[in-house]
Each structure stands twice: as structure tokens, then as C-alpha cells.
Amino acid sequence: MAVFHGQDMRDYLARVSRHAMVKKIRDQGLDLLEVSRDERVLDAGCGPGDMAARFAALGAHVTALDSDPAMVEAAGEIPGVTAQRGDLATFDSPAAFDVVWAERVLQHVPDPDRVVGNLVRATAPGGRICLVDVDWSGLVVDGVDDELADRVLGVFRTLVPNPSMGRTLRRRLVRQGFRTVEVTAFLGVSTELADAAAVIPVLDERLIPAPGAWFSALRDADERGEFLMALPVYLVLGAA
């Protein structure tokens, strides 16, 4: 997300990893992928490598790739993980992996279809590719004035290169020639501002330049017990 850099990004990713919904999505992805010992796994746009660590714990040979050197350094400290700096837009490793995992990276890239194409080419015949992404355009907040919410959420969406990425994942794999793409959608619902603000930047006043009225409206709704936020996340699985 464009609003995060450096330590802010690392703190944000750590908070997201601890969130119950993210844990549920990752568990589901692992269940669907059924990674076996010695399979070659790519964690594309790995961040600090939380999923790379899960794959390595299963005995897979894991490559964790990211364009941010700090993320590569962090992932490289995980036992059993080979960390590599690289740009997914130019990634070229034909049929090198049995499993490819890309979580919340495609929303950030300028040419998502190009990256998906590179990831599909990196998937060996008989392999699996799993893409996970948020649909920021589907983020809704209740308990505050609708017009104010629309205005702030509208600005927020302009900060993310591909705010509707989640809903487009299936189509992007279909365009790459996949006949079967399994889709699982998750709706994260939070009724406590602190819980939601930990993972949703537009609710965190340290990170988003929004009018003071927005944050006071959120706090008032929370105090009245009326705050609600819902955010869809999609997971798609294609078998090569």
C-alpha cells in the first residue's frame, strides 16, 4: 500500500499477520494447496516471509522473492527459506515451482496481468498457483455519516494502484488459460474500531490524511457500540 513505507510497512504487515481473518485465509490456502515435503514453493512478494516460513515448516524448498531489500533480509533469516530480491514484473523462471503463492501483492503492481503471466509461467506442469488479495472497493463502514464515509473511502482507493484486485483474480487466471479456478471469498467483519484500525489504514489516523471529522465520527460510533466495518478478501487457486 502506497501509504506505508519502511518501518510503517513492517509494523503493518506484522499486525495483519496476527489478525484472525488473515490466519483463517492462510490456513485455508494451505489446506487447499496440500504442499508436500520437497516441493518447490515460491512466495512471490513475500514481505517478511510469514507464509514462506509456513511452507518451509512443511519441508518444502522455499524461495521468497520481494523487491524491498529489507523484506528480503527478514525473509532470509527464516530457516529453510532462500530469499531473493527481484521485481515480479520481470521475473522469469519457467516451470521452476510446484506451488506459487502471491498474497496481497498484485494490488500494488502497475501491470498485474504481466505479473500474473510471469507467475503462471513459473508454475510447473501439474503445479498450483494461489493468489490472495483484498478488494478495497468493497470496504464499507457503518455507524458514520454515509457521505463522509464515501468521500474518505473514495480518496483512500486512489492511494492503491489496483483497489479492486480481489474480485479480478479469478478472471486473470482464466485469461492465462486456466480452465478450473477455485474461488473462496472471505468477509472480514469488525465491530470494534481498535481491531479494524490495526489492519485497515483508512481507520488509522497516524497513516491517512483524512479530515478530523472522520476520525471523531469513527470514535463516536465506536463509543455508541454502533461501529461496523466489512472488507472482502478473495483467494483463488488454479491448477496448471
Ligand SMILES: C[S@@+](CC[C@H](N)C(=O)[O-])C[C@H]1O[C@@H](n2cnc3c(N)ncnc32)[C@H](O)[C@@H]1O
Ligand atoms: C502488502 S505486502 C504483502 C507481503 C506478504 N505477501 C504478506 O502477505 O505478508 C506486499 C509486498 O509486495 C512487495 N512487492 C510489491 N511490488 C513488487 C514487485 N513488483 N516485485 C516484487 N515484490 C513486490 C512489497 O515489497 C511488499 O513486501
